[in-house]
Amino acid sequence: MSLNDLIVRRALETDIPRIYDIEARSFLEPYSKRLLRFLMLSSPDTFLVAELDNLVVGYIISTVRYNYLGHILSIAVDENFRRRGIGRLLMLNAEERLKHLGCIILRLEVRVSNSAAQNLYLKLGYKKAYVISNYYKNGESAMVMFKVIG
Template sequence: MSRCHGNDAKIREASVNDIDEVYLIERLSFHEQEVYPKDLLKFYLSIAPKTFLVAEVGGKIVGYVIAVIRRGYIGHIVSIAVNPSFRGKGFGKLLMIKIEETLKILGCAVLRLEVKKTNIVARNLYLKIGFVEAYEVPNYYFNGCDAIVMFKLLPECRQTLV
């Protein structure tokens, strides 16, 4: 178990050299039927290099976040995970803050994500950083678990969208 915290991490854009470590975190974090294959991770890196970020501590990747921009203004966070040995230390929150900053710079007005209804820790984090729960999608995940779709309007854009 590591004693480091989120503020010990360097957040940077992922590179192809990070894919093996990101894939390991995928395998440690998700059901085997929900793990993104390496080829899909490489695809996301190729289409969204600015929004595929990793958290690195001492040269080791401890977490990642992947987002894509839809319709030119929706930042869709498609995956986020932290190595189980580094959870509860602020790395997930730091990744979310950095991806939000990046998506805002790239012109996004809204952030969107899906989260397992049963993942209370993640849901609470997203609520704490300003996301709202919008609706449920039944049987979204492989094991039949429902998803909660969450959104966050970015502050500078609220007046133009509401």
């Protein structure tokens, strides 16, 4: 697999089953298909998929809040395609689009136990800001991270 063959594009309704499949295998508390559909309709420019040989291998969901704050809501890569730079490319692509839409700050929340994702964000220049206790349904805390892009 070469990253040169990877296409990052807006997600389509027809991608929902595959996105949900990756979501359900990647998260303890996955978003429902209904919520994924809602997010696709409400943030069509910043809900993106990574596609390789016509197969969706990852996705990122982000949105614009208050005209200036970009919020990364979810990112996941199919476990068979991880550690090849796809997560990084999805993040960079979403950041570019959020910047184009006027965002100057990016925010995300990540489980305190999720060191893989935290490493990805730290490498991309996100800074750890504060912890929200009991953020997830199972009681786990979230680390809130920010990146200034403006």
